[in-house]
Amino acid sequence: MERTAEFAINDGVLALSGPYLVSSVSDIEHGIYAVEGPVSKIDLSDVSEIDTVGAWIACDLAKEHEAEIVGASERAQRLMDAVCGHETDTEVSSPREPLGQRVYHSFSQKVYNARHGARGVIGFLGALILAAGSVIRHPSRFRGKALVRQLELVGVKALPIVGLMSFLIGIVIAQQGAVQLQQFGAETLTVNLVGRITLRELGVLMTAIMVAGRSGSAFAAQLGTMKLTEEVDAMRTIGIAPMEALVIPRILAAILMMPLLGFYASVMAIIGGAVVSDLMLGIPFWNFLQRIQEVVPPYDLYVGMIKAPVFGLIVALAGCYNGMQVEGDSEQVGSRTTMAVVTGIFAVIVLDAFFAVFFTRVGWA
Amino acid sequence: MAEASTDNGESQNERVGRHERFRGEYPIQVEGLVNRFGDQTIHDGLDLNVKRGEILGVVGGSGTGKSVLMRSIIGLQPPTEGSIKVFGRSITDADPDEALGIRDRWGVLFQGGALFSTLTVGENVEVPLKQFYPDLSPELMHDIARYKVLLSGLPEEAVNKYPSELSGGMKKRAGLARALSLDPELLFLDEPTAGLDPIGAAAFDQLTLQLKKALGLTVFLITHDLDSLHEICDRVAVLADKKVIAVDTVPNLMELDHEWIQEYFNGPRGRAALTAQALDELRRHMDEPIAAQTIKALDNPPAGKDKA
Structure with missing residues (x-):
């Protein structure tokens, strides 16, 4: 039978017995601190095992009751010498404010930082333009290989998922649209609905969201990690500008790939719509495609293709900017990546609203 | 109680109780x-x-x-x-x-x-x-x-x-x-x-x-x-x-005839560390006898020079 930590008070002598270890003191901790004085002596002679926690408790009790410690073994004495006198009131956790103040502070911090963030992004855009200018003046500094690699990562590798997503969206639009239009007997207008909405809006918008999730986040995480491991600093000391070597290929890849991916997404969505029409509405597949040519004005395609590179720039800029802002610890990589995706998608949607109004005004309705 | 460890065949005195320190060698x-x-x-x-x-x-x-x-x-x-x-x-x-x-x-x-x-x-x-x-x-x-x-x-x-x-x-x-x-x-x-x-x-x-x-x-x-x-x-x-x-112990290792050990302890850095330690000892116990091995080790020529 194993002994457990025990204590007894007798005539002003607090006698501890059994093992006083970090593993055994939790049972007696509350009781022993609740002992009412007066205690003049603390007897450790029956303590079978002791570690620094036991020594700490003994010291603490001795101080509280102004008692004397007797019967300490050589080991106990050694531990008490090492541990006692190390009292401090410093809080273990970082100081925290009350909830009300914290909410208020973090909100005002956000507002204040927003100004800072906007300035930072504009500054970053400026630096990017300067770097692009210097690359144009010294074309030999342009990193073709890095660009091709990024084109592959941003564009080619995204083909399956973007294709599948758009195909399914085409199906949903055609099917849901047909259900509503049937009430007016106008189910043939499903063709107009699918053709125009995908080429004008959804093809490019959904692609931009997917690229923000796939590539914007990857940019932020890669660049952030490179900053943490001082790779970016190492590049600077060798004389390679990170803007030219890291940022420009990524942003250029996104700008170039977005129109292609957006067009591909629209095509896949139209195919999805055609399949559903064939199966549910009795409009043959090829007729559907032929009707598309008749009902979709060419400027719908232009609208999509004009928006696509802008969205690509926004998404890549958000990713690269947030990646380059990482400093300190690995936690920042996570939060900056989140921020890259959220701000990227948000900015794309806001901009899309402006584009919608603008193109309607110029007569491309 | 908590000590329900299945005996793996080790001798009784080597088993450690939950509130005991390890006493084996x-x-x-x-x-x-x-x-x-x-x-x-x-x-x-x-x-x-x-x-x-x-x-x-x-x-x-x-x-x-x-x-x-x-x-x-x-x-x-x-x-x-x-x-x-x-x-x-x-x-x-x-x-x-x-x-x-x-x-x-x-x-x-x-x-x-x-x-x-x-x-x-x-x-x-x-x-x-x-x-x-x-x-x-x-x-x-x-x-x-x-x-x-x-x-x-x-x-x-x-x-x-x-x-x-x-x-x-x-x-x-x-x-x-x-x-x-x-x-x-x-x-x-x-x-x-x-x-x-x-x-x-x-x-x-x-x-x-x-x-x-x-x-x-x-x-x-x-x-x-x-x-x-x-x-x-x-x-x-x-x-x-x-x-x-x-x-x-370090002095005993330095006696051993193994290429890597010799190079490690008797190389330039090894000797520098040793000299520093010996000087330290000297200063600390000016009037006490110094560990004989420490001084003796100083007399050993570095391994590198032997081969040169």
Whole structure:
């Protein structure tokens, strides 16, 4: 039978017995601190095992009751010498404010930082333009290989998922649209609905969201990690500008790939719509495609293709900017990546609203 | 009660009760350890016993598997073959995450400190306490965390700082505080003085030595620091040729006729460390007799010159 930590008070002598270890003191901790004085002596002679926690408790009790410690073994004495006198009131956790103040502070911090963030992004855009200018003046500094690699990562590798997503969206639009239009007997207008909405809006918008999730986040995480491991600093000391070597290929890849991916997404969505029409509405597949040519004005395609590179720039800029802002610890990589995706998608949607109004005004309705 | 460990055939007196300290002679026993990654063999029949209460230095060239040995002993790296017993319990038949009943008896300081970056130093020290002894009152836990931090030689303000606010040397000390949080009997240090300035390194050595004496620790110390070897290690294990080729005190090792050992201890850096230590001894005990071996070692010509 194993002994457990025990204590007894007798005539002003607090006698501890059994093992006083970090593993055994939790049972007696509350009781022993609740002992009412007066205690003049603390007897450790029956303590079978002791570690620094036991020594700490003994010291603490001795101080509280102004008692004397007797019967300490050589080991106990050694531990008490090492541990006692190390009292401090410093809080273990970082100081925290009350909830009300914290909410208020973090909100005002956000507002204040927003100004800072906007300035930072504009500054970053400026630096990017300067770097692009210097690359144009010294074309030999342009990193073709890095660009091709990024084109592959941003564009080619995204083909399956973007294709599948758009195909399914085409199906949903055609099917849901047909259900509503049937009430007016106008189910043939499903063709107009699918053709125009995908080429004008959804093809490019959904692609931009997917690229923000796939590539914007990857940019932020890669660049952030490179900053943490001082790779970016190492590049600077060798004389390679990170803007030219890291940022420009990524942003250029996104700008170039977005129109292609957006067009591909629209095509896949139209195919999805055609399949559903064939199966549910009795409009043959090829007729559907032929009707598309008749009902979709060419400027719908232009609208999509004009928006696509802008969205690509926004998404890549958000990713690269947030990646380059990482400093300190690995936690920042996570939060900056989140921020890259959220701000990227948000900015794309806001901009899309402006584009919608603008193109309607110029007569491309 | 909690001690329901199945007897693995070890003798009765080597079994450790829950509230007892280990009293056996060798807290770590490694026998016939083989570690293979693909077709690369790191260890091939490695044997090592660590005595209770000693500081055992482990040295070896880069890639000789010092860290792999440590990871094998603490159960992070299941070995290909061989048996490893820590406190008389076999590590090798257990899964890395299985509760062994001995994880609360050792502390590990990883090379980079491996502090949890989202917690303050004090909270880092509390993590093992909360994991193993959730019944302790928060006040006592805070007290323990605080004195452990101070015991590791950090200033009080460091208690509620985040790891990213600490210097390299302070991170090591904070890592040590966390390693000590459960009052371990066995302490693993992986290159604790690497990356520290000489003053910081010497201070860390002295801290290790003091803690070992005060808390009665057994220390398994991986190091490249020749000063640490001379200054604080009771014995040194040399890893070479996929084995531990020798375990002995530094002066005895220097007598051995092995190419790597000679180059290591009698190379220019080895001799510099030795000279420094001998001078130190001289100054410290001007009127006491100096360990004869230390002086004798100075007379040995460096190995390199013999061959030239």
